[in-house]
Amino acid sequence: MLSFDCTEVAFKGKSDADLGRSVVLFRILSKPALVRWGSKLASLSLKLGLPVKGLIKNTIFKQFVGGETRDSSLNTIKWLADRKVGSILDYSVEGKETDQGFEDTTNEIILCIQTAANQASIPLAVFKVSGLVTQAVLERQSLNPDETDQDWIKLKYRLRRIFQTATELKVPVMIDAEESWLQPAIDRLAEEAFEEFNTEGPVVFTTLQMYRKDRLDYLKALWERAAKLGYFPGVKLVRGAYMEKERDRAKELSYPDPIQATKLDTDRDFNLALEFVVDRIDSGALVLGTHNEESCYTLVRKMKELELIPAHPRIYFSQLLGMSDHISFNLAEAGYNVAKYVPYGSVAELLPYLQRRATENTSVQGQTGRELTLLYKEFSRRRALKD
Numbered sequence: 001m002l003s004f005d006c007t008e009v010a011f012k013g014k015s016d017a018d019l020g021r022s023v024v025l026f027r028i029l030s031k032p033a034l035v036r037w038g039s040k041l042a043s044l045s046l047k048l049g050l051p052v053k054g055l056i057k058n059t060i061f062k063q064f065v066g067g068e069t070r071d072s073s074l075n076t077i078k079w080l081a082d083r084k085v086g087s088i089l090d091y092s093v094e095g096k097e098t099d100q101g102f103e104d105t106t107n108e109i110i111l112c113i114q115t116a117a118n119q120a121s122i123p124l125a126v127f128k129v130s131g132l133v134t135q136a137v138l139e140r141q142s143l144n145p146d147e148t149d150q151d152w153i154k155l156k157y158r159l160r161r162i163f164q165t166a167t168e169l170k171v172p173v174m175i176d177a178e179e180s181w182l183q184p185a186i187d188r189l190a191e192e193a194f195e196e197f198n199t200e201g202p203v204v205f206t207t208l209q210m211y212r213k214d215r216l217d218y219l220k221a222l223w224e225r226a227a228k229l230g231y232f233p234g235v236k237l238v239r240g241a242y243m244e245k246e247r248d249r250a251k252e253l254s255y256p257d258p259i260q261a262t263k264l265d266t267d268r269d270f271n272l273a274l275e276f277v278v279d280r281i282d283s284g285a286l287v288l289g290t291h292n293e294e295s296c297y298t299l300v301r302k303m304k305e306l307e308l309i310p311a312h313p314r315i316y317f318s319q320l321l322g323m324s325d326h327i328s329f330n331l332a333e334a335g336y337n338v339a340k341y342v343p344y345g346s347v348a349e350l351l352p353y354l355q356r357r358a359t360e361n362t363s364v365q366g367q368t369g370r371e372l373t374l375l376y377k378e379f380s381r382r383r384a385l386k387d
């Protein structure tokens with residue numbers, strides 16, 4: 001029977017030294033004040049050119065990042081593949097502001113899709129629309145759609161190149177979800193892509209953040225439109241990464257908070273959404289992006305109830321590299337499709353991503369405690385074997 005408590009599977013292939021490094025890191029991450037100051041200090045030190053790269057590279061970078069380049073991430077990808085876990089190359093460089101920067105990012109995403117096409121261990125690709133255009137463009141297009149906007153036209157051209165490559169090479173590609181004031185534009189782009197590229201099957205995936213009050217209704221309406229227009233929606237379900245930012249902005253600008261009132265409400269909608277999609281899996285596809293054990297068990301139960309095989313080609317579980325390996329490896333061992341995001345880029349480029357991981361592990365109740373408990377359990381198991 002599937003259990004996420006099996007630490008032998010979760011940490012197979014990790015040396016005692018690897019586990020020790022993770023323990024030190026997660027203990028540091030469990031101290032919010034240390035994370036806050038460390039994060040600020042890291043940004044400042046990199047700006048001043050102080051020699052902190054080595055320190056970052058051997059600690060947080062090693063835990064959460066595949067490598068500095070696509071090629072140097074291949075070792076991590078192979079390591080995961082040896083444990084039956086797929087990879088999703090994530091070029092998570094943020095903050096580019098020029099057309100040249102956006103073109104470079106587009107080309108890099110296309111290279112990720114081409115790399116995926118040649119490797120069975122990379123089943124999916126991913127990108128953020130805000131890596132291809134400024135947030136200002138997404139915000140104004142969310143407020144007032146304007147098809148004559150030159151920046152919008154350029155963005156659509158970049159997206160078309162990405163989706164065409166994905167379709168030709170048969171690599172499903174996911175669009176990450178972003179802040180609610182950018183998302184209407186992203187939703188529009190995703191649905192246009194569905195109409196064009198998902199007519200034979202799910203190639204393009206959109207992401208729904210179930211911490212938003214309106215997303216369950218959106219999901220249902222999306223399925224109705226899909227039936228009417230004749231396409232297969234691909235959906236990645238997540239809870240959502242920007243809760244505090246969302247609440248702060250709603251308060252500051254005096255509009256109703258778009259985020260669920262409680263964590264229980266988010267959990268309820270997340271599980272309802274996953275059941276909704278799995279009940280209709282012949283007409284779409286699902287990636288479940290979560291580190292929540294209960295949600296993963298819910299999907300497993302639901303698949304059993306509907307007599308779907310674990311390796312169902314339209315259903316994937318997904319976690320981030322360096323997090324919740326006990327979920328990823330135990331699911332993969334039981335035959336389910338699992339793929340982890342493998343971010344890559346230089347230390348300086350990935351600093352915002354690493355800062356988010358650090359804060360998330362500090363603020364997500366229980367996540368760090370859970371990782372530490374499992375690490376200690378594995379140490380005890382190994383010690384007992386030696387005695």
Ligand SMILES: Cc1cc2nc3c(=O)[nH]c(=O)nc-3n(C[C@H](O)[C@H](O)[C@H](O)COP(=O)(O)OP(=O)(O)OC[C@H]3O[C@@H](n4cnc5c(N)ncnc54)[C@H](O)[C@@H]3O)c2cc1C
Nearest residue numbers: 176177211238239240241262263266289290291292318319
């Ligand atoms: C593979 C993968 C892809 C991802 N892609 C995206 C993406 O495209 N866009 C994005 O925004 N995020 C993305 N995330 C991050 C994700 O949204 C969550 O922030 C993160 O995974 C934690 O949620 P959880 O389901 O793993 O677990 P849990 O620890 O069970 O849930 C924590 C989450 O619950 C919600 N929550 C916590 N407290 C409350 C509260 N008081 N009221 C209401 N809700 C609350 C928040 O969303 C919080 O992040 C991704 C995560 C993974 C694993």
